[in-house]
Amino acid sequence: xxxxxxxxxxxxxxxxxxxxxxxxxxxxxxxxxxxxxxxxxxxxxxxxxxxxxxxxxxxxxxxxxxxxxxxxxxxxxxxxxxxxxxxxxxxxxxxxxxxxxxxxxxxxxxxx
Amino acid sequence: xxxxxxxxxxxxxxxxxxxxxxxxxxxxxxxxxxxxxxxxxxxxxxxxxxxxxxxxxxxxxxxxxxxxxxxxxxxxxxxxxxxxxxxxxxxxxxxxxxxxxxxxxxxxxxxxxx
Numbered sequence: 001x002x003x004x005x006x007x008x009x010x011x012x013x014x015x016x017x018x019x020x021x022x023x024x025x026x027x028x029x030x031x032x033x034x035x036x037x038x039x040x041x042x043x044x045x046x047x048x049x050x051x052x053x054x055x056x057x058x059x060x061x062x063x064x065x066x067x068x069x070x071x072x073x074x075x076x077x078x079x080x081x082x083x084x085x086x087x088x089x090x091x092x093x094x095x096x097x098x099x100x101x102x103x104x105x106x107x108x109x110x111x112x
Numbered sequence: 113x114x115x116x117x118x119x120x121x122x123x124x125x126x127x128x129x130x131x132x133x134x135x136x137x138x139x140x141x142x143x144x145x146x147x148x149x150x151x152x153x154x155x156x157x158x159x160x161x162x163x164x165x166x167x168x169x170x171x172x173x174x175x176x177x178x179x180x181x182x183x184x185x186x187x188x189x190x191x192x193x194x195x196x197x198x199x200x201x202x203x204x205x206x207x208x209x210x211x212x213x214x215x216x217x218x219x220x221x222x223x224x225x226x
Binding site for chain 2: 006031033041042043045048050090091092094099100101102103104105106108
């Protein structure tokens with residue numbers, strides 16, 4: 001069973017809508033990450049957090065924003081969705097003394 | 113950021129065949145990780161390597177940490193249809209002092225024909 005949960009799994013929305021992708025983990029991990037994955041397979045880091053009230057932008061510029069008010073919750077928000085935001089979004093977390101990430105199942109977003 | 117060059121990009125094999133893929137970098141890595149992503153899911157950690165020269169197995173999977181610390185490979189023996197997916201190498205580059213951010217390879221898409 002998953003210890004990191006992403007909702008929704010699939011989302012189709014119209015251009016200009018505001019959306020929030022949810023990510024929650026029950027492992028007490030301080031470090032959490034958001035990746036964007038295009039059909040070309042590569043994983044692109046768009047946001048990360050090392051703890052409550054800590055958020056940083058990743059390597060790939062993104063119009064999304066994140067917040068970290070609680071350790072277990074790391075939501076990603078798009079204020080005005082566009083077709084270029086169509087992608088798979090993966091959330092991950094990591095324990096302090098381990099290098100490996102635990103990934104959620106992802107949210108596949110389609111903006112029409 | 114630092115890139116990991118993963119090859120091949122895709123493989124089409126028959127069930128029962130062995131598979132080999134590798135990952136190289138121009139920089140040193142202290143840890144190498146191999147992930148598998150099933151269709152429609154997030155990546156799952158398969159094998160972690162922590163020492164140069166280390167050879168680690170997980171069932172039919174074997175991975176090695178290159179002596180130069182700049183490469184790693186993953187072998188899958190006697191492939192089966194459920195091996196289908198995308199395989200990623202990953203690691204924290206040596207300049208990532210906190211070790212908190214992983215660099216991922218571009219992925220190898222594996223297709224196994226029954």
